[in-house]
Amino acid sequence: MTKPENEITWKDLEIGSIVTEPGNASQYKTGDWRSQRPIFDSSKCNKKCTLCYILCPDGCIERNAEGYFVANLFYCKGCGICATECQRKAITMVEEEE
Amino acid sequence: MAKRIGIEVSVAISEAVKLANADVIAAYPITPQTHIVEHLAELVADGELDAEYIPVESEHSAMSACLGASAVGARAFTATAGQGLELMHEVLYVASSMRFPIVMTVANRALSAPLSVWCDHSDAMSVRDTGWIQIFVENGQEVVDNVLCAFRIAEDRRVLLPVMIHLDGFYLTHVIEPMLLPEQGEVDKFIPPNQYPLPLDPAKPVSMGAFAPPIIYTEAKWAQEVNLRAAKKIILQCWDEFGNRFQRYYSPVECYHCKDASVLLLTMGSFSETASMAIDKMRQEGRDVGLLKLRLWRPFPFEEIRQAVKNAEILIILDRALSFGGPGGPVCSEVRSALYLEDKKPKVIGFVGGLGGRDITPEGFEEIVNRGIEISQTGSEQEFEFLGVRE
Numbered sequence A: 001m002t003k004p005e006n007e008i009t010w011k012d013l014e015i016g017s018i019v020t021e022p023g024n025a026s027q028y029k030t031g032d033w034r035s036q037r038p039i040f041d042s043s044k045c046n047k048k049c050t051l052c053y054i055l056c057p058d059g060c061i062e063r064n065a066e067g068y069f070v071a072n073l074f075y076c077k078g079c080g081i082c083a084t085e086c087q088r089k090a091i092t093m094v095e096e097e098e
Numbered sequence B: 001m002a003k004r005i006g007i008e009v010s011v012a013i014s015e016a017v018k019l020a021n022a023d024v025i026a027a028y029p030i031t032p033q034t035h036i037v038e039h040l041a042e043l044v045a046d047g048e049l050d051a052e053y054i055p056v057e058s059e060h061s062a063m064s065a066c067l068g069a070s071a072v073g074a075r076a077f078t079a080t081a082g083q084g085l086e087l088m089h090e091v092l093y094v095a096s097s098m099r100f101p102i103v104m105t106v107a108n109r110a111l112s113a114p115l116s117v118w119c120d121h122s123d124a125m126s127v128r129d130t131g132w133i134q135i136f137v138e139n140g141q142e143v144v145d146n147v148l149c150a151f152r153i154a155e156d157r158r159v160l161l162p163v164m165i166h167l168d169g170f171y172l173t174h175v176i177e178p179m180l181l182p183e184q185g186e187v188d189k190f191i192p193p194n195q196y197p198l199p200l201d202p203a204k205p206v207s208m209g210a211f212a213p214p215i216i217y218t219e220a221k222w223a224q225e226v227n228l229r230a231a232k233k234i235i236l237q238c239w240d241e242f243g244n245r246f247q248r249y250y251s252p253v254e255c256y257h258c259k260d261a262s263v264l265l266l267t268m269g270s271f272s273e274t275a276s277m278a279i280d281k282m283r284q285e286g287r288d289v290g291l292l293k294l295r296l297w298r299p300f301p302f303e304e305i306r307q308a309v310k311n312a313e314i315l316i317i318l319d320r321a322l323s324f325g326g327p328g329g330p331v332c333s334e335v336r337s338a339l340y341l342e343d344k345k346p347k348v349i350g351f352v353g354g355l356g357g358r359d360i361t362p363e364g365f366e367e368i369v370n371r372g373i374e375i376s377q378t379g380s381e382q383e384f385e386f387l388g389v390r391e
Helices: A051-055 A081-085 B010-019 B036-046 B057-071 B082-087 B090-097 B122-126 B140-155 B186-189 B212-245 B271-284 B300-309 B330-339 B362-378
Strands: A037-038 A062-065 A069-071 A091-095 B004-010 B026-027 B053-054 B076-080 B103-108 B134-137 B162-170 B176-181 B253-256 B265-268 B290-295 B297-298 B314-319 B345-350
Touching: A037 A069, A037 A081, A051 A062, A051 A081, A051 B026, A062 B253, A081 A091, A081 B026, A091 B253, B004 B076, B010 B026, B010 B103, B010 B140, B010 B176, B026 B036, B026 B057, B036 B053, B036 B076, B036 B176, B057 B076, B057 B082, B076 B082, B082 B090, B082 B122, B082 B362, B090 B212, B103 B122, B134 B140, B134 B212, B140 B162, B140 B186, B176 B253, B212 B297, B253 B271, B253 B300, B265 B271, B265 B362, B271 B290, B271 B362, B290 B300, B300 B330, B314 B362, B330 B345
Parallel strands: B026 B053, B026 B076, B076 B103, B103 B162, B134 B162, B265 B290, B265 B314, B314 B345
Antiparallel strands: A037 A091, A062 A069, B004 B176, B134 B297, B253 B290
């Protein structure tokens, strides 16, 4: 969409709210649902196991420039699966307000 | 010129769908609608109608298949009744919200339990708020004419909404009427080709039925509401043009002996024919009674109703459906609500009757009028009168 969501009027919508711009779901911020966020401790991560990357249901974990895994907080919903599954306890969930 | 022929109303509907050159028919048989889709299956099998006929496993699937067909720009038709309409319920909202111009005839039937295959309007009233254009017809000719109009209205670029035509099960579906079926050439001129503006197309991908977060949903619903209300103008234009071409004219509210009538009776569907016999008799006896036939149910014809009743003192409304625990029949509730803020308005007296195929004779309608006048003078402890129940 060319306009920000909060400026779209009913007249701007296509008939039946059809989405004519392919792939624009990537612009949808799902990160604001989160009540907890994952903190990655790179000193415990071996950069190889990829469990957090594979098991993230949102597919929002990516490698940073140094090769460590981090969550993209624009999409991360804070489910905590990465923290539970990490065998090296490198990921901890902290409350958003902290 | 069209020839007058004797034909079963259900079969005539199928012939109208053929004349409209439907591309896809997805259907599941259910009494009293079955003959419509049965004859369509024959027309397709015999090569008389070049369409995809999809015999689905349920009404939910019938409507879903119509959605898919409509999404690629095909002209889709289905028919159902009673429990079948209930089973498609959630998909009806999807059809109107996604703005697919599907046409459906509903052979009105009472809802279980107890099991009843006979007519009333319980099924129609349960889908009142689904966002479809809804038309109630009085006889076979009206169904055929309005099926043709329905495709044109639904597919109009300014409308793009599904249309439901309600006809009374058995009273209309299973009777043979003398009818005029227009000729193919005339219908082709009346219904332009379907050109859905944003069909599914691999060359121009779109997403249909995507989810809407709270920041968009309200806008989506308002767009739909504005659109359905605005459709009335196009419906009226379509009926006018139909009348000019085929010499049969339709209106949202039809008035029968309403001018100067102080007492008006309002009915929907095939009851209107029977009620008009009662009105004829009472008129001959010098009584100033008239009949309003409500044809366009959605979008609701507020102005036409207000105009039609403004000089009447008593308005008696017969509902063929019960709103359990509510203020009366749905039609009575809505008309009463439409008149509430008017300075000059008739007393509105509600009746509920004709449920599950219970007949009301012309004498019965006369009794309704007499009882309605009585209640308008004495008042009633009940919100509405429940007709003919044995105590």
